[in-house]
Amino acid sequence: MKDEPSERLDPRARTLWRIVGALNALPLVVAGVAGSWALLRLVDASFFTGVLPALAGVVLLLLMVVVAPTLRWRRWRYEIREDEVDLQRGILWIARTLVPLARIQHVDTRSGPLQRRFGLATVIFYTAAGANQIPELSAPIAAKVRDRIAELTRFQDEL
Numbered sequence: 001m002k003d004e005p006s007e008r009l010d011p012r013a014r015t016l017w018r019i020v021g022a023l024n025a026l027p028l029v030v031a032g033v034a035g036s037w038a039l040l041r042l043v044d045a046s047f048f049t050g051v052l053p054a055l056a057g058v059v060l061l062l063l064m065v066v067v068a069p070t071l072r073w074r075r076w077r078y079e080i081r082e083d084e085v086d087l088q089r090g091i092l093w094i095a096r097t098l099v100p101l102a103r104i105q106h107v108d109t110r111s112g113p114l115q116r117r118f119g120l121a122t123v124i125f126y127t128a129a130g131a132n133q134i135p136e137l138s139a140p141i142a143a144k145v146r147d148r149i150a151e152l153t154r155f156q157d158e159l
Contacts, residue, residue: 004096005079005086012118013076013136014069019114021064025057032057078134080148085125087132103127107149109142125149 035053039045071091079086085104087097107125115121121142123134137145 002086002098005077005088007078007080009073009076009078009134009136010120010138010141011073012120012138014073016114016118016120016136017069017072018065021068022061025061025064029054029057029061032060076135080145080152082152085132085134085149087134097132099125099127099132101149101152101155103129104149104153107146107153109139109146111139111142123149 032053032055036050039053040047040050068091072089075088075090075094077088083101085099085101087095087099089095104125104127107123109121109123111121115136119139120136121139123137123142123145124131125133134142134145
């Protein structure tokens with residue numbers, strides 16, 4: 001088995017993922033607080049039972065904002081080799097994908113509003129089997145990675 005890929009995502013990815021995690025968890029926290037209020041005020045449940053929904057929302061928020069982005073960033077790695085792109089990602093289950101350069105049809109970069117705010121971009125490369133991506137690279141690095149993959153795929157086409 002090959003060594004794990006050597007390149008990491010930009011450290012600002014953690015901050016971006018924390019913001020996205022907070023935005024995604026916010027409706028659940030609000031629902032938990034509303035549920036707790038309803039249990040305590042309308043149903044007259046015990047204090048312990050009443051605070052459980054709010055506590056669950058806060059725990060979920062902490063997982064999505066503190067724990068998951070850090071673990072996700074630690075595990076996400078990539079490497080562009082002469083004949084393949086090696087991707088490793090996951091938190092509990094680690095996925096490893098080797099994409100032969102000869103199979104890549106085209107490559108591009110994308111940057112959403114939050115990514116642009118942090119100076120980040122995603123490199124997406126397509127094969128007949130579908131798209132793969134390297135997220136949250138600094139915009140200049142993403143451009144270099146995109147160009148490097150495009151250059152290597154042209155070289156593979158010439159062989």
